[in-house]
Amino acid sequence: MENKLHERLGQLLKQREEQVISWRRHLHQYPELSFQEEKTPAMIAEILRGYNLDQIRTGVGGRGVVGLLKGGKPGPTVAIRADFDALPIQDQKDVPYKSRVPGVMHACGHDAHTSGLLGLAGVLAEHRDEIPGNIAFVFQHAEEENPGGAIAMVEDGALDGVDAIFGAHLWSSCPVGHVWIAPGPIMANVDDFAIEIQGRGGHGAVPQETVDSIVIGSQIVANLQTIASRNISPIDSVVVTVGTFNAGDNNNVIADSCRMTGTVRSFSPEVRDRAEQRLKEIVEGTAAMLGGTAKVEYSRGYPAVVNTPAEAEMVRTAAIAVCGEQRVEWMTPTMGGEDFSYYLEKVPGAFVFIGAGNPEVGASYPHHHPRFDIDERAMLISAEVLGRSALLYMEQQK
Incomplete structure (x- = not known):
C-alpha cells in the first residue's frame, strides 16, 4: 500500500533541495527592505504560476503574495506563511552568495522562509489530488518594520476562508535538526x-x-x-x-x-x-x-504571538515525525516580537522555531548580526514540519 502524502513529504522535498537552495541564495544576494519589496514578490508570483495554482493574488496588503491550491478532496483551508523582507545591515560574510546590495542583507532568515515554502508549494501542487482540503501559501512583506505587512494582508483578505494557519522561523541559536514549540504566548x-x-x-x-x-x-x-x-x-x-x-x-x-x-x-x-x-x-x-x-x-506595535493549544500539539506531532522526539522541545517564551500574531488573532494556528544553527558552516551568529547565516538543511526541515502540520490539521477535521 502506498504511503500517505505526509509520510512521503520529506523524500519529495529532498528532490527539490538544490532548487530551494538556489532560490535562497539568489534572494540572499538581492535583498529588499520592508515596504520596498518589488523583485522578490515578482519572483514568488512567477514561481507560483508555474505550479498552476487555482488562484494567485499579488499586491495583497501592499506587496504580499497569496497562492491558493485546491486539493482533490473536500476539507478545510489551511494557510502556511513565510516572510521575505530584509534588514538595513551591511553583509560581512565571506560567502559566494553574500548580499550585493550595499547596506542591506537578509540577517534574519526570511529568504530561507520563502524559499522553503516555495519548495513545499511545488511538492503539494504536484500531489494535489491527495490533499483533503485547500492550502493558502501566504508570502508576506515587511515583517521587520512596524506596522508590518501581516495586518494589512489580513485586512486585504489574505485569510478569507482560512480555518487555521501555521508559520515557522528558522532560528540560529537552536541547533539544526531541533524544533522549539509551545502552546500559548511564545512571543511578546x-x-x-x-x-x-x-x-x-x-x-x-x-x-x-x-x-x-x-x-x-x-x-x-x-x-x-x-x-x-x-x-x-x-x-x-x-x-x-x-x-x-x-x-x-x-x-x-x-x-x-x-x-x-x-x-x-x-x-x-x-x-x-x-x-x-x-x-x-x-x-x-x-x-x-x-x-x-x-x-x-x-x-x-505587534501584539503577542499566542499559539492555540490544539494546533501547537499538531506541530509538535509533525516535528517529532520529522526530527525525533528527543529533538522537539517545549520552548520558553521569548521577548522578541513577530507580526504573525495578527494572523493568530484572526484564526487558530501555531508558530514554530526550527533550528538552523551549525558552527561548522558559519551559522553561529545571532539574528540581525552582519555575519548571520543558516544551515540550509533547515529549510527542508521547516517545509516538512509545516506541510505535515497542515495535512494533519486536515485529517483531524474529517
Whole structure:
C-alpha cells in the first residue's frame, strides 16, 4: 500500500533541495527592505504560476503574495506563511552568495522562509489530488518594520476562508535538526516609546541656576525599572528598555533638553496596559519633581504571538515525525516580537522555531548580526514540519 502524502513529504522535498537552495541564495544576494519589496514578490508570483495554482493574488496588503491550491478532496483551508523582507545591515560574510546590495542583507532568515515554502508549494501542487482540503501559501512583506505587512494582508483578505494557519522561523541559536514549540504566548507584545525632557540649560559651574535635563533623564531611566520590580506581579513578565539617550553638546554646559527612546515587552493585555500607564506616570512625575517637564510618545506595535493549544500539539506531532522526539522541545517564551500574531488573532494556528544553527558552516551568529547565516538543511526541515502540520490539521477535521 502506498504511503500517505505526509509520510512521503520529506523524500519529495529532498528532490527539490538544490532548487530551494538556489532560490535562497539568489534572494540572499538581492535583498529588499520592508515596504520596498518589488523583485522578490515578482519572483514568488512567477514561481507560483508555474505550479498552476487555482488562484494567485499579488499586491495583497501592499506587496504580499497569496497562492491558493485546491486539493482533490473536500476539507478545510489551511494557510502556511513565510516572510521575505530584509534588514538595513551591511553583509560581512565571506560567502559566494553574500548580499550585493550595499547596506542591506537578509540577517534574519526570511529568504530561507520563502524559499522553503516555495519548495513545499511545488511538492503539494504536484500531489494535489491527495490533499483533503485547500492550502493558502501566504508570502508576506515587511515583517521587520512596524506596522508590518501581516495586518494589512489580513485586512486585504489574505485569510478569507482560512480555518487555521501555521508559520515557522528558522532560528540560529537552536541547533539544526531541533524544533522549539509551545502552546500559548511564545512571543511578546512589542511597544515603543520616545521621551522628550525639557529643563533649563546653563553653565556647568552654576547648576543651581539650571534644571538639568540629563539628571532628570538619568532618574527616569532608574525609576522605569520599578515597573517590573514593583508594579507588575513577579508571576508575570515585562521588560522596559531605554535604548537611546541623547543630550548635551559640551562638557561644561548643562543640557537644556534630553531625548530618550526605548521599548516595552510583555505578554498579557493587562500587563501591557499597566506598563504603559505607569511609564507615562513615572516619566511625567519624575520630571515635575526635579523642576522640568516631559512628554511621552507611546506606540503600540505587534501584539503577542499566542499559539492555540490544539494546533501547537499538531506541530509538535509533525516535528517529532520529522526530527525525533528527543529533538522537539517545549520552548520558553521569548521577548522578541513577530507580526504573525495578527494572523493568530484572526484564526487558530501555531508558530514554530526550527533550528538552523551549525558552527561548522558559519551559522553561529545571532539574528540581525552582519555575519548571520543558516544551515540550509533547515529549510527542508521547516517545509516538512509545516506541510505535515497542515495535512494533519486536515485529517483531524474529517
